[in-house]
Amino acid sequence: MNGIALVFGTEGPYFDLxxxxxxxxxxTVQNALVCAGTNQGSDPLFPTRGTTLLADGTxxxxxxxxxxxxxxxxxxxxxxxxxxSTDSAQNADMLQDIxxxxxxxxxxxLAIAVKATSTTGKTVGIVINQ
Amino acid sequence: MQNPPxxxxxxxxxxxxxxxxxxxxxxxxxxxLAQWWPQLDTRPGSIFGDLHLTxxxxxxxxxxxxxxxxxxxxxxxxxxxxxxxxxxxxxAYLKNFGVSAQAGASSTGTxxxxxxxxxxxxxxxxxxxxxxxxxxxxxxxxGDPVIISPMGSTTGKYVLTxxxxxxxxxxxxxxxxxxxxxxxxxxxxxxxxxxxxxxxxAAGNFDPxxxxxxxxxxxxQAMLLYPAANLSSRRGALSFITQNWPNxxxxxxxxxxDNEMIxxxxxxxxxxxxxxxxFVRSQVNYASSSVVAALTYNPDLRGWTGGLPFPSPPxxxxxxxxxxxxxxxxxxxxxxxxxAQSTDTKLDNPGVSFSLKERLGVLLSDQxxxxxNNAVITPITSDNVTNAALNITxxxxxxxxxxxxxxxxxxxxxxxxxxxxxxxxxxNVYDSNNNESGTxxxxxxxAAGALTGIILQSDPGYKRFFNGLNLVVDIPGCIWxxxxxxxxxxxxxxxxxTANFTLNYLYEPMLPVIDTAIQSSDNKSxxxxxxxxxxxxxNITQFVVNYRYKRGTTVDAATAQKAIFNYVNSLAxxxxxxxxxxxxxxxxxxxxxxxxxxxxxxxxxxxxxxxxDQNQNQTAIPPVITTDLSIPSTDFGxxxxxxxxxxxxxxxxxxxxxY
Numbered sequence: 001m002n003g004i005a006l007v008f009g010t011e012g013p014y015f016d017l018x019x020x021x022x023x024x025x026x027x028t029v030q031n032a033l034v035c036a037g038t039n040q041g042s043d044p045l046f047p048t049r050g051t052t053l054l055a056d057g058t059x060x061x062x063x064x065x066x067x068x069x070x071x072x073x074x075x076x077x078x079x080x081x082x083x084x085s086t087d088s089a090q091n092a093d094m095l096q097d098i099x100x101x102x103x104x105x106x107x108x109x110l111a112i113a114v115k116a117t118s119t120t121g122k123t124v125g126i127v128i129n130q
Numbered sequence: 131m132q133n134p135p136x137x138x139x140x141x142x143x144x145x146x147x148x149x150x151x152x153x154x155x156x157x158x159x160x161x162x163l164a165q166w167w168p169q170l171d172t173r174p175g176s177i178f179g180d181l182h183l184t185x186x187x188x189x190x191x192x193x194x195x196x197x198x199x200x201x202x203x204x205x206x207x208x209x210x211x212x213x214x215x216x217x218x219x220x221x222a223y224l225k226n227f228g229v230s231a232q233a234g235a236s237s238t239g240t241x242x243x244x245x246x247x248x249x250x251x252x253x254x255x256x257x258x259x260x261x262x263x264x265x266x267x268x269x270x271x272x273g274d275p276v277i278i279s280p281m282g283s284t285t286g287k288y289v290l291t292x293x294x295x296x297x298x299x300x301x302x303x304x305x306x307x308x309x310x311x312x313x314x315x316x317x318x319x320x321x322x323x324x325x326x327x328x329x330x331x332a333a334g335n336f337d338p339x340x341x342x343x344x345x346x347x348x349x350x351q352a353m354l355l356y357p358a359a360n361l362s363s364r365r366g367a368l369s370f371i372t373q374n375w376p377n378x379x380x381x382x383x384x385x386x387x388d389n390e391m392i393x394x395x396x397x398x399x400x401x402x403x404x405x406x407x408x409f410v411r412s413q414v415n416y417a418s419s420s421v422v423a424a425l426t427y428n429p430d431l432r433g434w435t436g437g438l439p440f441p442s443p444p445x446x447x448x449x450x451x452x453x454x455x456x457x458x459x460x461x462x463x464x465x466x467x468x469x470a471q472s473t474d475t476k477l478d479n480p481g482v483s484f485s486l487k488e489r490l491g492v493l494l495s496d497q498x499x500x501x502x503n504n505a506v507i508t509p510i511t512s513d514n515v516t517n518a519a520l521n522i523t524x525x526x527x528x529x530x531x532x533x534x535x536x537x538x539x540x541x542x543x544x545x546x547x548x549x550x551x552x553x554x555x556x557x558n559v560y561d562s563n564n565n566e567s568g569t570x571x572x573x574x575x576x577a578a579g580a581l582t583g584i585i586l587q588s589d590p591g592y593k594r595f596f597n598g599l600n601l602v603v604d605i606p607g608c609i610w611x612x613x614x615x616x617x618x619x620x621x622x623x624x625x626x627x628t629a630n631f632t633l634n635y636l637y638e639p640m641l642p643v644i645d646t647a648i649q650s651s652d653n654k655s656x657x658x659x660x661x662x663x664x665x666x667x668x669n670i671t672q673f674v675v676n677y678r679y680k681r682g683t684t685v686d687a688a689t690a691q692k693a694i695f696n697y698v699n700s701l702a703x704x705x706x707x708x709x710x711x712x713x714x715x716x717x718x719x720x721x722x723x724x725x726x727x728x729x730x731x732x733x734x735x736x737x738x739x740x741x742x743d744q745n746q747n748q749t750a751i752p753p754v755i756t757t758d759l760s761i762p763s764t765d766f767g768x769x770x771x772x773x774x775x776x777x778x779x780x781x782x783x784x785x786x787x788x789y
Contacts, residue, residue: 003171003178015177023169031175038175045153045184046174086174090164 001027001091008033025093028083029116029124032098035079036114049082051075057110065102068110072100093118139216140196140203147191156187209349220345227352237264237310239336241318243278244299244328248290251278251324259318259330264310266318269303276302301333312336361648362655367408374647375640380411380665380702382771389763390772393481393661406658407481409665409772410644414699416445416636416776424535425494426528427502427627430598433467433495434629437533442642443484444635444737445664446776467493469530470738470751477659478743480751481767483736484664486645490738491530494631501629507599508623515618519604526626527598530742535628537595538563541570542619543603546612549573555583555603555612559595568595572603572612583612590746598626636776638664665774668761670698672730673777675712676785677721685720691782693719698777703770707759725787731756733773735766 002023005016013034016022022030038050053075062068076098083095096119103111114125160172160183172179199215202208203223214220241259245251255274259266268276272288278300279286290298306312318330361367367383375381384390386404393405421441425434469491472482482488505525512520520541528535538561545556552573560567570591572583585592585601603615645662647653654660675694679685693715701707713724733754741749751766763769 001171001173001176002169003176006177022171027171027176028173031171031173034175034180043174044149045156045187049174083175088160088164088173090168 001088003027003030006030006034013037025095025116025118025120025122026124028087028091028093028095028118029098029114032079032083032095032116033114035082036075036100040078046082046086048078048085051078062102062105062110065105068102068105069100072102072112076100093120093122095119137193137196137200139219140199141192142195142199147188147195151194152184152187152191155190156183159183159187159190206349206353210346210353212346214345217345220349224345224348224352229348229351235339236308237266237306237312237336237339238269239266239304239306239312240301240333241266241304242299242301242329242331242333244293244297244330245278245290245324245326246297246328247326248280248298249326250280250286251326252276253322253324257320257322259304259320259322261306261310261312261316261318261332261336264306264312266304266306266310266312269305272302278302297328304336306336308339310336311338361406361653361660362658364406367406367660370648370653371408371410371644375410375412375644378410378412378640379414379700380409380774382409382665382703383407384409384771388769388771390767390769391481392479392765392767393477393659404658405477405481406660407485407772408644408648408660408662409702409774410640410662411638411665411700411702411774412640414696417639418634418636420632420634423492423631423633424628425492425631426526426532426535426625427496427499427629428493428527428598429525430527431493431495432497433493434499434631435493435528435530436491436535437529437531438468438490438492438633439533440490440635440637442637442639443486443488443664444490445484445638446636446667446669446734447634447737466495467740468738469493469740469742469748470736471531471742472744475744477661479767480736480741480749482661482663483738483767484666485661486642487661488736489531491532491742493530499627499629502627503625503629505626506624510620510622513619513621515620516614517605518615518618520620520622521602521604522599522622522624523602524599526596526624528626529594529597532564532566534563536563536623536625537561538623539595540619540621543572543612543615543617545616549586553612554586555615559591561595566595570595570601572601575602583615593746599624663772665702666733666735666768666772668731668733668756668759668773668775670729670731670759670775670777670781672728673698673781674728674783674785675716675724676726676728676787677716677724678787678789679721681788683720683722685716685784685786687719687784690715690719690721690784691779694782695777695779698775701775703772706761706770707775721786729757729759731759731775733761733768735764735768 002021005020005022006013007016035049036051036053039054040050040052041047043049053071056062056071062071080095080098087094095116097117099115101113103113116124163170163172170178172183174180202213203215203220209220252275255268255270255272255276257267277286277288279289281290281292281298283289288300288302290300293299312332312335314332314334316332320330361370364383364385368381371378371381384407391405391407393407421439423436423438425436428435470480470483471489472478472487473489474482474487477487507522510520510522540560540562541557543555543557547554547556549571555572557570557572558567559570568591571586571589573586575582575584582605583603585596605611605614641662641664648660648662694712697711697715698707709727712727716724733756736751739751741751754762754764759775761770761773
């Protein structure tokens, strides 16, 4: 699978229109990150798409790393379930596992490390404080 | 129609587009694009999937609904039921059918205003008078303001006149909403602040006017008008038939000028009337039934004769028991001869065959009848007879189109005339059993010294009513003075030797229904005589498919047989029998090729061999053999347009060559 690449920067994600494509399992991981950042219920076509991460953060459910990790674990499960259920049957490198590890809470930002593993054993990203 | 409808005019609201259909369409798009670009990521979350594919799926789902809505507006049944998506388009569309909205006409009437004082009254024309729930105003023709002059005024237009109890009345025209119904003496309420006003009532029933035409009403009108206009042309009649009976397997129309059309006539004013025949077939298998005909033995012709009491016009005789053969009749083995006659004196030729206007009769040869009911003549009763007696001897021989074998006759002598200078008395005859009437003649019996009258046996009336019987009028002690018997009435009954015969036949069950519809005054067009008929049958008696197939392969002959059966039995103009279709069917079922099809068919312009016109003249109607199943045109009213094949399943045979 090939797609337009997104760059996840500190200002938020933006399109990489320089000609770089996101390919293979990286495309699947990118879709998983988009799913993680999508508010659950905001897509009328796919009601199970998205997570409550943003809503949890703004409603005081992630005031410390412990609480944030609890919400992040739920979000990871949601993302895994959705990506697996909507993946293409022709995709040979499907998402087998995804982990969210909350790293820091600073100002209004929560830093989450992501580690995704494919069905063929590829790993993208790293969870720092396991 | 000035502006064609734009699809966006029909786009549904968001909540009308089912999410499930969007998801389904999105998935179909994904599958389709994967064929072009297998690596393109179209999954939810992908840039392309989210920003292009999903909106495209939404548009596609909405467009599908828009098209559905547009088609719905084109379907008059929906419009007539009030389902209208784009009223402007529907209004313009309906104009194509010659119907357009008629403006409404207001309700009008006259009201009586009773005043207690004789003086001038002036009030605004906008004053409301409520008759029930309907608001009326004084008609604008009265003027505004309304001026009512006192009694005796010579200049006023509306002048008070004396009323009961020292009161005064004036009558004013009023108008109100279209459709408002107000009956005589209905009392009105009004906001007119006039202290001398005693009452306001309706003077007579109001005319309710007409309500403006709504679009559903117009659509219903169009649906009624469209078929009526249709029955005046071939294409229109076909549309009418297929619109009303969409499940027919075959329908064809012939009109005056076609080789197939031999009916012609004049209306009661003597104006040539064009004819239009509608041929229908509702199923590949005609319905089958049987009738029992009670026939009378005619020793002169050595056969059984009588009418065939078909409740519905036969399309053909049952091929399973032999096509149009004498041995269909289970009590004799001789040959048969069928006769046809039109029941409509204005349409007197074989062109009425296979319709409700044709009656059939039969003569079955039988040299030595063995089982039958004996002939009977019931006693004669007389009325208004002074000096004459009627004697009947002999045995009744039957009549070709007589449905019931027993005749119940009332015969009355009505006048005296001369035939070839012979004094002849005329008698009217009525058979209440068969509801037939006619005339017979009595002439002097020279052998009896001209004292008696005998029935004139050469007359068609005799052949029809009394064939085989001797009827003699005796006037005792007198010479032949028939004037003295005028007015005499005789009642009697008789039958000949009779026996029942069973006939199996095929028929088109929809024919009476369709004929009733097209003869209806609501549908019948001016100066065209429509007639529903079964197709002229081409009965196929031989159909052998000679085909080849490779050793080791199999041919599904049963499936091929059924496909050939359906194909041939549903053919109708402009389609014609094509050998290549048989080849295709065989190839589809495992054969490698068809070398030939051996076939024989017989076209029957009528089930009868002889047509008997109103003057009893007989015309032979020969069937026509075809060995290639092409349909020639003949003088007997058939051709490619109105022939349908009858191919029994059992007739379809296969002759295989393996290689």
